Amino acid sequence: MRFSFYNLYQEKPTQGYLSLKTDILRDEGLKTYYYKGSQFLSAEKQYNRPIVIDLGKRMSYKILLVDDEKGIVTMMKSYFEMSGYQVFTAYDGKEALQKASNHPDIVLLDINMPEIDGLTVCRQIREHLPCPILFLTARIETNDKIKGLGAGADDYIVKPFDLDELGARVAAHLRRENRRQEQSALRFFDNMTIDYVKREISIGGATVTLSKKEFDIVELLSANCGQVFDRERIYDTIWGLEGDGSSDTIMEHIRKIRVKFSALSAHKYIETVWGVGYKWNG
Numbered sequence: 001m002r003f004s005f006y007n008l009y010q011e012k013p014t015q016g017y018l019s020l021k022t023d024i025l026r027d028e029g030l031k032t033y034y035y036k037g038s039q040f041l042s043a044e045k046q047y048n049r050p051i052v053i054d055l056g057k058r059m060s061y062k063i064l065l066v067d068d069e070k071g072i073v074t075m076m077k078s079y080f081e082m083s084g085y086q087v088f089t090a091y092d093g094k095e096a097l098q099k100a101s102n103h104p105d106i107v108l109l110d111i112n113m114p115e116i117d118g119l120t121v122c123r124q125i126r127e128h129l130p131c132p133i134l135f136l137t138a139r140i141e142t143n144d145k146i147k148g149l150g151a152g153a154d155d156y157i158v159k160p161f162d163l164d165e166l167g168a169r170v171a172a173h174l175r176r177e178n179r180r181q182e183q184s185a186l187r188f189f190d191n192m193t194i195d196y197v198k199r200e201i202s203i204g205g206a207t208v209t210l211s212k213k214e215f216d217i218v219e220l221l222s223a224n225c226g227q228v229f230d231r232e233r234i235y236d237t238i239w240g241l242e243g244d245g246s247s248d249t250i251m252e253h254i255r256k257i258r259v260k261f262s263a264l265s266a267h268k269y270i271e272t273v274w275g276v277g278y279k280w281n282g
Helices: 043-047 070-082 093-102 118-126 142-150 163-182 212-222 231-239 248-262
Strands: 002-005 008-012 016-019 024-028 031-036 039-042 051-053 062-066 086-090 106-110 133-137 155-158 186-189 192-195 200-203 206-208 270-273 277-280
Touching (some): 062 070, 062 093, 070 086, 070 163, 086 093, 093 106, 106 163, 118 133, 118 142, 133 142, 133 163, 142 155, 155 163, 192 212, 212 231, 212 277, 231 248, 231 277, 248 270
Parallel strands (some): 062 106, 106 133, 133 155
Antiparallel strands (some): 002 024, 008 051, 270 277
16 A cells, blocks of 8 residues: 555636645555545545646655554554655664665664664664654653764654654654755865765865765864864764764874875865864865
């Protein structure tokens, strides 16, 4: 069974097309059904007229739902499919990492799962995907919230939750993500160009090859030009609060970045603020 968002129109001989204000359709074989109230009724049988479907209204957001409680996943899956989302599901951390290869636009992730917990899954997904991640959790302690957000999550919602509230949270995060992507993906500093979407940097037209963590550091600093970040804050932002290393690794990463930049430009893009941290010098 597949749900999609469309607009339905009834053809009128003298009035052109009249919107039936029916948005959720189920495709079943060659028949088209429309959603009205709590029933699916045959559009052809109800109106005895051709139905024109505006394909431009289809929603195409992909959402990944991860929870070891199958009942919760089934409930969310039905809700989001009826809201027009393309839904992927996973019931443990390992499966979630596999399904993340579908490049979802947003992830709903349970924290407390066996074997691989949600915090670990979140950090690993965040290594590859910039999409919003919302934690589903029965934990309400402040420390757990801090750990979740520090691991790379964007928000959390406490179980048991209201589906309409969950849907509103998801829609709000997708709107913010769309606004972010609509903003200019390029920034220019001296003779440097940074493409945040393609994750590419060039200086004087020559490409600078950075590791993922190196680019993450450059992205954090350059997106907040002039703002000073200490090593601990950079480490917590890039690696997450659950990172196993030390903030001392920031010094080594910045050293490598500077070497790569200096090979193409004399401009000091990353400035050391002694005793405090680092800032971007555009």
